[in-house]
Amino acid sequence: GNLSAWQKDATKLHQLLPDQQKTETWGDREQHFWWVNGLEYTWSDSQTMGIKTIVLNYVVCEETWTDAEGIERTSTWAWVSSERLSKQNVATRCHRMARHRWDIEEHILVEKHHGYYYTHLYSRDWNGMQGFHALMRMAHILNVLALHHQDLWSTVLKLTVQGTLK
Numbered sequence: 001g002n003l004s005a006w007q008k009d010a011t012k013l014h015q016l017l018p019d020q021q022k023t024e025t026w027g028d029r030e031q032h033f034w035w036v037n038g039l040e041y042t043w044s045d046s047q048t049m050g051i052k053t054i055v056l057n058y059v060v061c062e063e064t065w066t067d068a069e070g071i072e073r074t075s076t077w078a079w080v081s082s083e084r085l086s087k088q089n090v091a092t093r094c095h096r097m098a099r100h101r102w103d104i105e106e107h108i109l110v111e112k113h114h115g116y117y118y119t120h121l122y123s124r125d126w127n128g129m130q131g132f133h134a135l136m137r138m139a140h141i142l143n144v145l146a147l148h149h150q151d152l153w154s155t156v157l158k159l160t161v162q163g164t165l166k
Contacts, residue, residue, distance in 0.1 A: 003041070003080075006039065006041055006058075007058070007078065009039065010036045010039055010058040013036045013039070014034050014035075014036055014060075017036060020034060020035050020036065020037070020085075021033060021034040021035075022034075022087050022090055022091070024091060026063075026091070026095065028065050028066070029063045029064065029065040030063070030064045030065070031061055031062070031063050031091070032061070032062045032063075033059060033060070033061050033090045033091065033094065034059070034060050035057060035058060035059040035060070035085040035090060036057070036058050037057045037084045037085055038055055038057065038084075039055065039056050039057065039058055040053055040054070040055055040056075041053065041054050041055075041056055056080050056081070056082065057080070057081045057082070057083065057084055057085050058078070058079075058080055058081075059078070059079050059081065059085050059090060059093070059094060060076060060077070060078045061076070061077045061078075061079075061094050062074065062075075062076050063075050063076070063077070077094070079093075079094060081093060107140065110140065111136055111140055114161075114162065115162055115165055115166070116136060116139070116140065118136055143165060147161060147164060147165075152164070
């Protein structure tokens with residue numbers, strides 16, 4: 001829903017660019033990509049009190065697959081890229097970069113809302129904040145490794161992840 005007017009413009013332009021699409025299979029999913037390059041996005045910058053413009057590229061991936069129960073599922077993903085998209089790079093940019101970015105954001109959400117209390121400002125010093133962030137990431141990684149260790153798995157199944165961490 002972010003940038004909805006901008007996305008509507010991209011969708012209209014897509015209708016005029018039939019060559020800027022690609023269909024492929026990724027694992028068990030059939031994917032259809034379409035993209036539009038060179039879209040301008042303009043906004044008011046409250047710090048400089050001026051107008052800013054940036055040129056971006058927009059890609060949409062529509063996926064279909066059959067789940068374990070035999071039900072056909074669909075999902076739609078949309079990303080913005082600073083790099084131009086093409087038939088040669090669209091799948092790689094979406095799979096290896098955009099989805100990885102989503103994974104990073106999911107980990108940060110876990111740290112903010114699932115027991116790590118990462119929403120507090122623990123330092124006003126830049127080096128202190130960087131150190132805290134590095135320690136938080138390491139703690140999260142160690143917890144994930146420990147929770148997936150086979151000797152602890154029965155406890156996780158019994159108490160849930162949050163119960164085991166407590």
